[in-house]
Amino acid sequence: MNDNSLGIDSGGPPGAPPGGVGDGSAMSRWWQGPGRVVRAALDDLVTTFYPTDCRACGGPLLRAGLSPVCDSCVDGVVEQSMTLCVRCGEALDMEGVRFAGQFPVDGLVCSPCRMAPPEFERAVAYAVYQDELREMIHLLKYERMRSVAKPLGRFLARAIRMLEGEAGGDLLVVAVPLFPSKERERGYNQAVLLSDAALAELKRSRPEWKLTAAHGVIRRVKDTRSQFELTPKGRRRNLQGAFAVSDRAALPGREILLVDDIYTTGATARACAQVLRRAGAAKVWVATASRAQPEMIAAWDDSALRDAGSRVAAWDAG
Ligand SMILES: [Zn+2]
Numbered sequence: 001m002n003d004n005s006l007g008i009d010s011g012g013p014p015g016a017p018p019g020g021v022g023d024g025s026a027m028s029r030w031w032q033g034p035g036r037v038v039r040a041a042l043d044d045l046v047t048t049f050y051p052t053d054c055r056a057c058g059g060p061l062l063r064a065g066l067s068p069v070c071d072s073c074v075d076g077v078v079e080q081s082m083t084l085c086v087r088c089g090e091a092l093d094m095e096g097v098r099f100a101g102q103f104p105v106d107g108l109v110c111s112p113c114r115m116a117p118p119e120f121e122r123a124v125a126y127a128v129y130q131d132e133l134r135e136m137i138h139l140l141k142y143e144r145m146r147s148v149a150k151p152l153g154r155f156l157a158r159a160i161r162m163l164e165g166e167a168g169g170d171l172l173v174v175a176v177p178l179f180p181s182k183e184r185e186r187g188y189n190q191a192v193l194l195s196d197a198a199l200a201e202l203k204r205s206r207p208e209w210k211l212t213a214a215h216g217v218i219r220r221v222k223d224t225r226s227q228f229e230l231t232p233k234g235r236r237r238n239l240q241g242a243f244a245v246s247d248r249a250a251l252p253g254r255e256i257l258l259v260d261d262i263y264t265t266g267a268t269a270r271a272c273a274q275v276l277r278r279a280g281a282a283k284v285w286v287a288t289a290s291r292a293q294p295e296m297i298a299a300w301d302d303s304a305l306r307d308a309g310s311r312v313a314a315w316d317a318g
């Protein structure tokens with residue numbers, strides 16, 4: 001499937017394999033034998049020593065380096081500037097702002113958060129999932145370009161900094177887990193790579209903030225890839241029982257920072273937060289590099305109706 005065939009400029013489904021930027025180099029076609037991890041490393045090497053064009057915009061890569069994406073694409077990713085729900089980070093339209101204004105004490109809270117408050121304190125995201133950022137996330141998740149995790153991790157670090165002064169000074173950082181077979185297939189969990197890059201960056205810029213990676217404390221016990229056919233409510237139901245705690249002793253009384261590459265419907269963040277809180281976590285915070293906003297999700301649903309193929313894995317990011 002060609003991603004461009006969706007006809008959406010603002011972004012396709014977060015889980016759809018990109019067709020536009022094919023992994024068609026002779027080197028990578030030839031090198032099909034070894035495991036994906038080896039091939040991922042080789043792809044990065046090929047990009048390093050045989051720099052081609054920027055994989056996001058097609059412009060020239062002026063600097064030979066590890067990144068397959070040019071500086072201007074990375075710099076083109078800017079912080080969200082809309083009015084956002086203070087709880088989940090959803091962009092509020094005029095009607096949403098008016099609704100939230102009826103309850104001034106709580107600040108601007110969207111109606112879903114008011115009707116069914118999430119078990120996390122707050123979810124923050126750096127930029128809208130579109131354009132260059134969308135391309136970068138696709139490269140990391142479907143084209144095995146591990147090195148894109150570095151700039152994406154910087155975006156995640158900027159999202160985490162939005163919680164400074166609000167979240168505790170001693171946080172356990174947990175990447176949203178993938179189902180084991182999916183992680184094996186991909187060769188890595190992209191959320192862990194982003195987390196590693198973000199924590200390295202924050203160690204330099206915020207040395208006093210104690211952020212400790214604890215990715216193993218929850219695991220995904222249900223393969224939720226099949227949820228593309230479900231309604232939003234069905235997707236939430238499908239995620240029930242999808243996560244389980246692996247290390248109960250680690251959680252009681254602790255503040256957890258849940259991290260991921262993208263926040264889509266919030267179903268994943270809500271499901272993880274519920275499991276973490278039930279195991280005794282005092283508070284759960286959520287930070288992601290990117291955020292899909294409602295009008296884009298509606299567009300994906302429309303395109304999914306037109307093109308059954310595009311529905312495959314469209315909701316894997318939750
Ligand atoms: Zn570029």
Ligand SMILES: [Zn+2]
Pocket residue numbers: 085086087088089090109110111112113
């Ligand atoms: Zn909200």
